[in-house]
Amino acid sequence: MKIFSRFSRRLFSLAVVVLLTSQLLFTNQAHACTTFCLIGKGEVLFGRNYDWMVGDALIFVNKRGVAKSATLGDSSNPAKWVSKYGSVTFNQYGRENPTGGMNEVGLVVEQMWLDESSYPNDSRPSIGTQEWMQYLLDTSATTAEALKNADAIRITSDVKVHYLINDKDGRAASVEFINGKLVSHTGNELPVPTLANDTYAKSIDYKRAKSLSAATSSDSLDRFTRASVKTEEFVRNPKSEQGAVDYAFAVLSNVAQKGFTQWSIVYDQKRGRIHFRTLQSPEIKSIDTKAFDYSCSTPVKMLDINVKEAGDATAKFTDYTRRANRELIDRSFNGTDFLKDIPARERFGLAAYPEMFKCTAP
Secondary structure (H helix, E strand, O other): OOOOOHHHHHHHHHHHHHHHHHHHHHHHHHOOOEEEEEEEOOEEEEEEEEEOOOOOOEEEEEOEOEEEEOOOOOOOOEOEEEOOOOEEEEEOOOOOOOOEEEEOOOOEEEEEEOOOEOOOOOOOOEEOHHHHHHHHHHHOOOHHHHHHHHOOOEEOOOOOEEEEEEOOOOOEEEEEEEOOEEEEEEHHHOOOOEEOOOOHHHHHHHHHHOOHHHOOOOOHHHHHHHHHHHHHHHHHOOOOOHHHHHHHHHHHHHOOOOOOEEEEEEEEOOOOEEEEEEOOOOOOEEEEHHHOOOEOOOOOEEEEOOOOOOEEOHHHOEEOOHHHHHHHHHHHHHOOOOOOOOOHHHHHHHHHHHHHOEEOOO
């Protein structure tokens, strides 16, 4: 039995567009996010603050070998792909729409708001802004491969975001869409792998002209400056393992926004571990991403991001259920003023649509 009729899918896609556009528009007006990469002495880490009004989320273990089709963008030519890699993602408004995550080979993709974003309009298959991240995590092992795969599709959305990508070898890239073209900074064009809510070019120019002692506000450019200075200091004075993780959390604390930084996440890309804490549950938890079975013949796993106990949370993951996905969507919608009136039918569609995807493995 099909989960959606054609009419229902149109309603569902419209609801998700409203959801994501409204979410990120409000983020731009009131709150924001910060990302950075720490690279040195064999250590490769990615730090991310998620600043928002709602702190609920599920952490999902996504499987390899799954045939997928984009639900957002141009419905006449949706992007289609088969996941090559499993991943662990942080999802607030439903499965398959992550705010970011890391795949089983250590690639991390995260997004932030960017006013200047303007996406291409051409004949390539299309996808939404959050599905774009899942697509790259599903299909890419390295940053170079992610950039190549990004060229095969286009984003169709009113949601204005840019991205920071890093692989386990510490090769980072910023990805922006300016005047309808993908603009990436890598290598020498990305002297400091940090990103907030202005273009990379504007941010690095500001940092060069601004003293650290004056960059004290919570504005995007000041947060970028503080995080990038700490990123450079790590290169000069690297730490190992736990010291590096502690350093990353200290940087995240430095650029946090009181009362609105809902999650602080540190990806240890070399070891395949994720460390995180939340506003609701400030004890640091960790996940061993190498411990999961990513074959699509096994159940998708999930974990409440606000799990209370500190320490290793890997064994606390349970089997995915649509009910849990729907309850997450209800909590997040009900806690977000401009989403609380979206009707039950669209919420059901958002909760159910990942079950349309098929496992291609024997």
